[in-house]
Amino acid sequence: MLHNPTRFKPSPIEKDFEENDEELEFYDFNEPEPGSPPGTLIIDEDASIPNIFLIDYNADEAIGVQLSTPEDCIPYLDSQSVSWLDVQGLGSEDVLKRLGKVFNLHELVLEDIVNIPQRPKVESFADQELIILHMVTSRDDGRGFYDEQVSLILGKNYILTVQEEPENDVFEPIRQRIHRNRGVIRSQKADYLTYALIDAIVDGFFPVLEDYGERLEDLQDEVVENPTRQTLDKIHKIKRELLLLRRAIWPQRDAINALIREESPLIDRQVQIFLRDCYDHTVQVIDMVETYRELAANLMDIYLSSLSNSTNEIMRFLTVISTVFIPLTFISGVYGMNFDTDIPGNMPELKMPLGYYFFWCVILAVSGGLLFYFWKKGWLFSPK
Amino acid sequence: MLHNPTRFKPSPIEKDFEENDEELEFYDFNEPEPGSPPGTLIIDEDASIPNIFLIDYNADEAIGVQLSTPEDCIPYLDSQSVSWLDVQGLGSEDVLKRLGKVFNLHELVLEDIVNIPQRPKVESFADQELIILHMVTSRDDGRGFYDEQVSLILGKNYILTVQEEPENDVFEPIRQRIHRNRGVIRSQKADYLTYALIDAIVDGFFPVLEDYGERLEDLQDEVVENPTRQTLDKIHKIKRELLLLRRAIWPQRDAINALIREESPLIDRQVQIFLRDCYDHTVQVIDMVETYRELAANLMDIYLSSLSNSTNEIMRFLTVISTVFIPLTFISGVYGMNFDTDIPGNMPELKMPLGYYFFWCVILAVSGGLLFYFWKKGWLFSPK
Amino acid sequence: MLHNPTRFKPSPIEKDFEENDEELEFYDFNEPEPGSPPGTLIIDEDASIPNIFLIDYNADEAIGVQLSTPEDCIPYLDSQSVSWLDVQGLGSEDVLKRLGKVFNLHELVLEDIVNIPQRPKVESFADQELIILHMVTSRDDGRGFYDEQVSLILGKNYILTVQEEPENDVFEPIRQRIHRNRGVIRSQKADYLTYALIDAIVDGFFPVLEDYGERLEDLQDEVVENPTRQTLDKIHKIKRELLLLRRAIWPQRDAINALIREESPLIDRQVQIFLRDCYDHTVQVIDMVETYRELAANLMDIYLSSLSNSTNEIMRFLTVISTVFIPLTFISGVYGMNFDTDIPGNMPELKMPLGYYFFWCVILAVSGGLLFYFWKKGWLFSPK
C-alpha cells in the first residue's frame, strides 16, 4: 500500500543544549502580546523546522514514511488503517497552519499546540480529542531533564502528535512494537495507540525520578559528612527541578482522569481500563515527586543544622584554647613587669629561689584546672 | 453614521507615580464609613477626571469618539451596532452617577465600580452582567507593576468598561483590531468583545510575570555569590509583590469560571469556548505565581544559609589565627619575665647558648602542629 | 404615636479598658460548669448593667426611647411599624431572662446571647432568625481593637440586638439614617434594617485593618533598619491580634452565606442581594487579614535574617581587629624577651642599628598584608 518505507525515526541531529538551559524553563513562555486575536501563533526563532513522520498500520501491514508537506498525509487519513502523524519541531508557521487546515483544527487548538508551554489538559471537540501532556526525558549528563510539550489530537482513525523538538522522545519502543508487530497494538484502533503513547509519556517520568533518587541519596551523605556551599547549591537545584517536575505531572493527573471519565465515542471502554493503569502510574509519580520534595526540604534543614553544629564546634575549640592561654599570658605578663625589686615587698617572687619552678607550677595548675573543667563540660572532644 | 471620529485613545497624560506608591496597594482602599447607606460613592481626591471614549462598530464600519458627557452615548446604545463605552478615571461623582443613570445600574454595582479595590467577581442582573477584574501592567522602570481595577458591564449590544486611570491599559491592540478590522472581531457581538477584553487582561499578566522571572534569576545569583542586606530587601520586595499579584489573579479564576458555567442569554455558547481558553491562561498564571512564590521562599532559605555559611567561615578564620598566635604569645611572654637569673635554676634558658634559636624552634613546632591539625580538620581553606 | 422621644444613643460612660486587657481575649470565656443544665446563664461580675433603647419607625415617623424594663417594648412590638430594640450590656440575669420571655427566646438562644464569646453563626427558628456576629472597633490609642459580640434576633416586624457593652458600637450612622430619614431605610422592613446592621458590622473591620496596615508598614521599616527586642515584641503582638481578627471574621463568612442561601420568610429576596454585597466585603476582609498575616510572618523572617546579618557583621569586625593585632602583639612580645644578649647569637636584632625601624617595617608589612587580604575578601567594609 505504501511505497516509500524509510527507517523509523531518523537519528536525531545533535543539538547543543547549553548548560544553563534549564534555568529558563521557569521563565520562558511563548505568549502572544496581550490583546492579540485568538489563534495568533508565536514561532520561537530557535525552534526546529518541523519533521513530519507518518506511520500507517493495520493488523496486516505497517509502514513508516517521512513526509515533506502536511498535505501528503491526506490519502493515509482517508484509508481504514490507523494513521499516526508525528510532527517534531515548531519552527515553521506555514507548516503548522497547513497542518491545522489538513486536520481541521480549531484556531485555539492550534494556538495551544504552538504557543508552548501549556498546562496539560484534555479538551473534547465534535470529532477530535485534544490531549496536551508534558514528556520528560533524562539528560545524558545526569543533570536534570528535558521537558517537552506533546500535543495529541485523536480522531476517528488517526492520531496526530506534535512534539517541540525532534530529539529526546519516548515513543521509539512503540514505533518498534508497531513495526515488529509485538503485542496486540497492530490489531487495535487509534485509541489504543493513544493509550500506548500516554503510557510511554507517564512511564518516562520513572527513569527521571530514579536519577533524582540517586542524587538525593548522594546529597544526603554529603550534607551530613561535609556540607559546603556546593551542597547548598545542589540542594537548591534539586528543589527547583522537582518543582518543575511537579508542575509537569500534577495537571497530567487531572487530564488523564478526564479521559477516563469522559463518554467519548473516540475512546473505547476497554481502552479506558488501560488508561486507569496510566492514571495509577501518574498518581505514583506524584507520590514520588512529593516524597522527594519533602526529602529535599529535610536536606535543607539538615544542612542548616550541620552548619550550626560546625560553628558550635569551632567556637568550642576557640573558647578552650583562648580561655586556657589568656590567664597564663596574664601571669607571665605580671612577672615581666619592671617594678623596682630593690624596694622591699616589690615582686619578691622574682628573687625567691625556685621562683621560676613555682611559676610553672601555677601555670600547670591553672591550665590543668581549666582543662578539667572543659572536659567535664564535654567541650574538650567534639562528639563525632 | 458617526460624525466626529477622533483618534483612538489619546496619548496618556504623563502622571507621576511616586516611588513608594506600590507600598500602598496593601493598605489603601476606599470604603465608605461603616453604617453608610448602600450606594455611597467614595471619590478619592487624587483620582483622575473621567475621560469617556466611545467605539461603535458593526461589520461595515467602526468609529471612535471622545464624549464630553455620559448622556452623549445614548443614541449609540439605541442603534444595532456594538457600542463600547470606555470610562477612564474615577474622579467625578457627578459623571459616575449620571453614567449609572444612563446604563440603569443597580446602586450596589455603581458602588463596586467606584469604591476600589474590589475582589474580582461576576454578578448577573436581569439584562446585564457585571464583571470586575484586575488589570496589571509592567512599570517602565521594571520595578513592580501597576494594578488597576477594570469593571465591565455587558448589556444587550453594548459594553461599558470603567478603568481607574487613563494610563496603562492593555486594550490598545483591541482598539486597533476594531479600527483596522483585523480578525473576526467586527463581525461579532458584544460578548465576543467582552471575551477579547478579558483575554487581553489575563494575557497582560504574562509580561509582568516575565519581569519577575528575570528578577528572580538575577537574585538567585546574587544570593549565592554575594548576599547583602540589599538582597534581603529585594527578596522581601518580590515576595510582597507576588503576594499582590496572587491576590489579584486567584479570584479572577473563579470569576471567569462563573462566566463559563453560567447560562446567560448575553453570552453565546461559542464565546464560552473562547472563555475556556482565558480560564486556562488564568490557571497558568496562577501556577506561575505560585511557582515564583515558592522560588522566592527558597531564596530566603538560601540567604539565611549563606549568611550562616559566611559567619562560619569568619569564625573559622578567627579561630585559626587566634589559636595559633595565643600560645606563641604566651611563650614569648614567659621569656620576657624578669626572674632574677642570678639565682640558680631561674630561667636557665635565657643564658643557654642557642637559647634564642631553641625558642624559635619551639615556636615553629607549636604553630606547625596547630596548622597541621587545622588542615586535617579542613578549617584552613574555606571550601569554595 | 410615641410620647417620650429621647436623644439617640446616650453618650457612652467612659469606662477604663486596662492596658493588658486584650491579652485576655484568647483565654476568657464564660462557659457554665461542665454538666450544667442547658440555659444556664453566666453573668460576668464586671459586665455592664443593660441599657435598653428602642427605635420604632415607619415611612412617616421614627422615634427613639430609652426603656427601663424589657416589658416596656411590648406595645411597640404589636404595632405594624418596625421596632429595633437595642440592649447594651450583659450585667443583669434578671433583665436578660425577662427579655427572653418577652421575645419568647429558646433557652439555648438566650445562653448563646449571654455566655460570650460564641462563634459567629446563624440559626433558624420557627419565627425568628438568630444571627451572632462579632463587631470590632479601633481603640483610640491605635493599639489593637475591641471585639464585641452582637446577637441579632430578627422577627416578623422587629429586630432585637444585644451588645456586650454600651460603648464602641458602629450603629450610630444607622440610627442617624433612621432619625433623619436618609436613604430608603425608613420605607423598608425589618430585614433591610438587619442588612444595614450586618453591613455596618462588616464594614467596621476596614478601619481596624487600616490601622494594622499602617502598623505593618512602620514595622517593616523598623525591622530592616534597626531591629531591636521591641521590634520582636511588636511583630508578635500584631501576629496575635491578627489571629484574633481572623478568628472573628472567618466564621462570619459562613454565617452570612447561610443567610443568603436560606429560604426564610423573614428575609426578602431583594434584601438577599444586598446581603451578597456584605458577603463580598467579608471575603475581602478575610483576604486582607490573610495577607497581613503573611506579611507579619515575612517580617519575622526578615527580623531573624537582620539579626544574623548583624551578628555576622560584628564577628567580621572582631575578626579583622583581632587577627591584625594578635600577630603584632606576638612580635613585640618576642623582642621583649630577656635572652642574654651577651651570648652571641641571642637576639642579635636588639643590638642591630636600625633594628627598631626594621621592627616597625615588619609590623607595617604584616598588618598591611592582612588588611589587604581582608579587603579582598570583602570583610573590611560592611555592605550597607
Add this chain to the structure above:
Amino acid sequence: MLHNPTRFKPSPIEKDFEENDEELEFYDFNEPEPGSPPGTLIIDEDASIPNIFLIDYNADEAIGVQLSTPEDCIPYLDSQSVSWLDVQGLGSEDVLKRLGKVFNLHELVLEDIVNIPQRPKVESFADQELIILHMVTSRDDGRGFYDEQVSLILGKNYILTVQEEPENDVFEPIRQRIHRNRGVIRSQKADYLTYALIDAIVDGFFPVLEDYGERLEDLQDEVVENPTRQTLDKIHKIKRELLLLRRAIWPQRDAINALIREESPLIDRQVQIFLRDCYDHTVQVIDMVETYRELAANLMDIYLSSLSNSTNEIMRFLTVISTVFIPLTFISGVYGMNFDTDIPGNMPELKMPLGYYFFWCVILAVSGGLLFYFWKKGWLFSPK
C-alpha cells in the same frame, strides 16, 4: 421501687498518677496481636476493677445503687423508667463479657469499648447507638490533663456508659441534677440524658483549655524576658499536650455531627437541637486548640529570636572589650621591647622626657576613638 439507695458516685480511691505518665499517651494503646480474631479483649494489668453504678429515674423518683454484677441491672432495664448504667474501670474481662451479654453488644462494639484508646466515633446498630468520646479533666497540679475514653451505648430506655477509670469524671453535676430533680432532665427520655452527658464531656474541655491559656500567657512573658532551657522544655511540653488535645477533639466533631444528621428512632428531633449546641461548642474548642497551637508555635519562633538576640548582644560586648584592649596591649608591648637604647634611633621614646605621659595620651586617643566608633554604630549600649 429500689431498696438500696447509696450515695451518688463513691469518693474516688486516690490513685497515683506518676509524673511521667502523660508521656505515654502518645504511645500506649491496647491493640490485640495482628491476626487475632475480632472481639479479642485486651485487659491492661494496671486497669481498675470495674465499679458498676446504676441510676434509675422517671419524673417521680430517682434512685442510685452500686451493683455487684452486671446482671443485677436486668430488672431495671425492663422497667419503663430511664436506666443509666455507669461502668468505671476496664480491669476484668469476665465482667465486661457478661456486660456484653446483658446488653447484647456486637463483638466489635465490646472490642471498641475495651481496647482503648479508640478514635471518637458514632456507629448505629439495629436498636443501639454506640458513641465513643474522649473526656478530658484537668490535673490537680495544673500540669496537663487526664484523657479518658468514654463509651456510651444508647438503647430504647437505657444508657450504658463505660469509663476507663473510676476517678476524674465530669458527670457528677448530672447525677446531682437527676438526684435533686433540677431542670427538666427527670421528665425526659434516655436521649436527653445522652445529650446531657455529651454536653458535659464537651464542656469539660473548657477548664482544661483555660489552664493552657494561663500557661501560655506565663510562658509568653518568660520567653521574652528570660528564655532558658526550661522555657524550651515548657514550650515543647505544651505543644505536645495540645497535639493530644487536638487528637481528642477533632474526631469528636465528626461524631457529634453524625449524631445530629442521623435519622435515628432513638434520638428525638428536639434533642438534636440541643446536640447542635454541643456541636457548636466542639467547634469552639477546636478553634481554641488551633489558636493555642499557633500561639505555641509563635513562642518557639520568639524563643529562637530571643536566643539569637542574646548571642548577638554577647558578641557585641566581647567585640567592644576585645577590640579596645587588643591595640592597647600591642602598644604597651612595643615599649616593653628590649632594643638596645644606647644605639641611636632605637626606641628614642623611652628616653624622651614626658614619654610616659605621651604613651598614655596615645592610649586614651586610641581607646576613645574606638569607643566613639562603637557608640556611633550603636554597639555600646544594648537596646533594651
Add this chain to the structure above:
Amino acid sequence: MLHNPTRFKPSPIEKDFEENDEELEFYDFNEPEPGSPPGTLIIDEDASIPNIFLIDYNADEAIGVQLSTPEDCIPYLDSQSVSWLDVQGLGSEDVLKRLGKVFNLHELVLEDIVNIPQRPKVESFADQELIILHMVTSRDDGRGFYDEQVSLILGKNYILTVQEEPENDVFEPIRQRIHRNRGVIRSQKADYLTYALIDAIVDGFFPVLEDYGERLEDLQDEVVENPTRQTLDKIHKIKRELLLLRRAIWPQRDAINALIREESPLIDRQVQIFLRDCYDHTVQVIDMVETYRELAANLMDIYLSSLSNSTNEIMRFLTVISTVFIPLTFISGVYGMNFDTDIPGNMPELKMPLGYYFFWCVILAVSGGLLFYFWKKGWLFSPK
C-alpha cells in the same frame, strides 16, 4: 480429602537484609521501560523463587499443603470449600505467568502484582476483586521496618495472596485460627478470610508504630540533654521512615473505604461491617503516623534551639574569661614597659613603695567589677 498435610508456613530461611537496605525503599521500583506493552513483567534478579502454599477449609476440616506448581491448585478451586493460595516470592516469571493463567488474571493485574511497589488500591473485575495493600513488619534489630506489597485476589470461593518475600508475614495467627478452628473463621466464606487478612495487615502497623513511639521518646530525652550529630542523624532517619510509613498507609485508607462502599457480590454486607472496623484502625494508624511526624518535626526544632543555646553558652563563657583578663593583661603590659625611670615622671609607680601591692589592688578591683557586672547580667552562671 487432602492427603499431604504439611506444617503451616515453613520456617523462613534467614535472609540477610543488609544495613543500608532501607535507604532503597524510596528509590527502588520495578517499572518496565517506557513504551513497553502492557503486561510486561519485571523480575528482580534478587527476588525469591515463589513458594506456593494452599490452605483449603470448610466448617468440618482444613488442610495445608505446599504446592510445586500453580496448576496443582485447580482441583481445590473447583471444590465448594474455601481455598487460600498464598504465593510468597516474585522470582520466577514462568510461575507467575502460569498463576495468571490458572486464575484468569487480566494482564494489567498481573503487572500490578509483579512490578512492585504499587500504590495500595482496590479494583473490581467481573468476578474478581483485586486488593493491593502494603504489609509492614518490625525489624528484629528494632531499626526500621520491612515494607512488603501484598496483593489479594478475591474470587467466588477462593482467595489468592501474593507476597514479595517468604519471610516476615503477619498471617501466621490466621493460619492457626483456621488450623485449630478458633473463632468463626472456618464456618465463613472467602470474604471473611479476606477481612481477616486485611485486618491482620492493618493491625500489623501497630507494633511498628510502638517501636517508633519508643524511639521518639528516647530521642526526646537525648535532644534536650545531649544533642550531638548522631541525634541529628537519628531524627532524620525517623522522619524518613515515617514518611515511608505514611506513603504506605494513606492510600490504604482509600482502598479499604472503596471496599466498604462497593456493592460487590463477592463481599457480604455482614463482612463490610467488619471491614468498617479495619477502616477505623487504618484511620487510627494515620492519626498516629501524622502525630509522630509532627513530634519528629518538633524534635528538629528543639535540636536547633538546643544548639543555639549551647553556642550561646559557650560564647558567654568565652566572653567572660576574655573580657576579664584582657584588661588585666594590658595593665601588666604597661608596667612591663622599659621607659627610662631615671627621667623624672616616667613610670613613677615602679619606684613607689607598695607599688606592687597597689598593682594587685587595681587588678582585683577591675576583675571584681567586671565579674559583678557579668553576674548582674546573668552571664556568670549558665541557666540549667
